[in-house]
Amino acid sequence: MAPFVTVENLCKDFDGHRVLDNINFDIEEGEIVGIIGRSGAGKTVLMHLIRGVDTPPTLGNVIFHISYCDSCPHIDLQSKSGSKCPKCGSELISGDFDLWAEENAGMKRRIMRRSAIMFQRSFALYGDDRVIENVMHALSDVNYPSEKQVSRAADLLDEVRLSHRMMHIARDLSGGEKQRVVLARQLAKEPLLLCADEPTGTLDPRTANVVHEMLHEASVSNGMSMVVSSHFSEIIEDICKRAIFLEDGKIKKIGDSKEIVREFLKDATDDESFEKPDIGKELLKAKDITKRYITVDRGMIKAVDGVSFEVGEREIFGIIGTSGAGKTTLSRIISGIIEPTGGDMDVRIGDQWIDMTKPGIEFRGRAKCYIGLLHQEYDLYPHRNILDNLTDSIGLEFPKELAMRKAIITLKMAGFTEDKSRDILSRLPGQLSEGEKHRVALAQVLIREPRIILLDEPTGTMDPITKIDVKHSIMHAREEMDETFIVVSHDMEFVRDICDRAMLMRHGKIVTIGETEKVLEYLTNEEREIMSQPEK
Incomplete structure (x- = not known):
């Protein structure tokens, strides 16, 4: 096949820090190329440069080999050169264009219209x-x-x-x-080219596989080249001919996708061990919690139906279940976002129990200050640097020296090294990888010093190595800050690794509560298929 895109000596710096270093590879016409690497490796930055968005590279070229029409804006694959333009009938002319060269600004717009x-x-x-x-x-x-x-x-x-x-x-x-x-x-x-940057990161594995299949079929049926980054190693193996392994902004290896995935996953081992802590006194108590909604087409829906449980100090408590089980509604009740229709929910602040079912600053308003929520659709302030995101942009007014010290301590709790913590403080969120942004969002919760942290799908867009980092950050936060976590997740491997106890929900009700391994035994085959990573 003819080359469609040539990436040549590509480098990208942010604030003097090189995030892409001398990247070289080709994409053939109609080829699907995978990009894999841990959080911060440079996957998203590389994809944006290939697509032509954001700021230009520091060095290097992204060359598109195309055919174009001199009489209308149409462009096509270079293999179509010499044929008639499907829009106006003129002959298509062969050409090679550097996407980021100033003299090619007009052609860049035409190329971007045929890419997605x-x-x-x-x-x-x-x-x-x-x-x-x-x-x-x-x-x-x-x-x-x-x-x-x-x-x-x-x-x-x-x-x-x-x-x-x-x-x-x-x-x-x-x-x-x-x-x-x-x-x-x-x-x-x-499009002649589709860039898919973690397109299924927040989806459960079964749903993700459906979308992966759609992407593959779309590429084949439309003769479309594709660049895909994903933390699901299956998509890289199943639909990509070749893959690129990025590490610290450099290509560590490029070749057969299955071989590249094996190379990447061999480092995804977890050798760190943590002592099981003493679970303290009850910190949250729920009794007969219900939440009902009235809808025009379905009548009364019991999203949560008579749920009772408790969570102890320093416990990591999992809430699991398929879509529609009621776990998201319950998590919104716990965090004080919505009121239950019935039942009791109390949170202990100091030595006093606070009624979460009652509004006002003496009740739910007081307790909400001590409950941190990290939602899967977290949002950092895009035009504030990381230090601002962690301090004054959320109302924490510290002297600068203390703010930096507090921010670095908290970033370390969230899984960054001290050097990396210092390095990112002056960066904008857009200059971080998705996994790094997730850890900053976790730090943004931790810096408020909550008593309970509720994590909604905390591993949604993470590669296996970053998942280990996040697991460690949660375990360290528990050990060093006596934090209590409630984890809502469909990632059964993560729940098994991190939760002391778990609660399985089905149709708004509790099926069982207990030690995580025993709770997972209650999953049906269908639930396992939906909520667990498929084994290869």
Whole structure:
């Protein structure tokens, strides 16, 4: 196959720190290339440079080998040069263009119109519009004939197997369904290149596999090249011909995807051990908690139905269950975001029990200050540096010297080394990898010194090595700060490794509570398939 993209001696610096160092590789026409590496290796920065977004490289080139039309804006694969332009009938001309060269600014815009990107943690949909309308908006953006948009949108939804949801409101879709609408919207551009940056990071493994299959089918059926980064090693092995192993901004190895994944995973071992702490007195008590919703189409829904449990000081307590089990609603009740319909929930602050079911500064308002919540859709302030994100942007006004000291201590609790903690304080969130941003978000919770920390899908977008780092950060925070954690997760391996006890929910009710290993034995085969990483 002919080369489509050549990445040549590519380097990128942020504030004098080199995050990409002399990157060289080719992408063939129609090839799917995987990028794998631990958090902070440079995967997202590399993908953005290939796509042409954000700031230019410090050194090097991203060269697209294409054919283009001199009479209209159409571009195509270089292998199509000499053929007639499908838009105006003129002959397509072969050319090689450096995407970031100033003299190629006009061609860069044309190339970017025929490329697409799927960002991690962002569905980028019109939430109040129907699914088919979302796809039609994308077709309008590329000036697709208005009289053909409905039919073309329906075809694209067929391609991503979502025809049965075309009239649904986008915000009412599941995460996996939303990501497939995003894919349909990207395919509306008829891209020559799709960059997929952790496209399934927040999805459970079974749903992620469906989206991975969609991506592969879209590449094959459309002759589209693709660059994919993912912490699911299965997607790299199953759909990528070749893979690139990035380490500290350099290519450690490039070659057969299965070989690259094996090379990467051999370092994903956890040799650190932690002593099991003495679980202290009860810190949270829930009795007969219920939460009901009234809907027009389904009547009364019992999202949480008579739930009773307790959590002790320094305990790491897991809440598990498939989508719809009630665990997210329960976590919102625990954190004080919503009120239960019935039942009692009390949190101990000092020696006093606080009633979480009552509003006001003497009740729920007082306790909420001591409950930290790290949601899977966390959001850092993009235009504030990391030090500001950790201190004054959340209302912690320290003298600068004390602020830096407190920030470094907290970043170390969240899994950074001291040198790395100092290095990132002046950086913006956009200059960090997704895994690094997640750990900063955890530090943002820890710096408030909460008594209970509620983690919602804490490992959603993480590679296996970063998961180990996050596990260690949680265990260290418990040991050094006497923190108590409630973990809501579908990652059964993580729950098994970290939780002292767990609670399995099904249809709003508790199935069982107890030692984590024993609770996991109650999972049905279907639940195991949904919530566990598939074994290879």
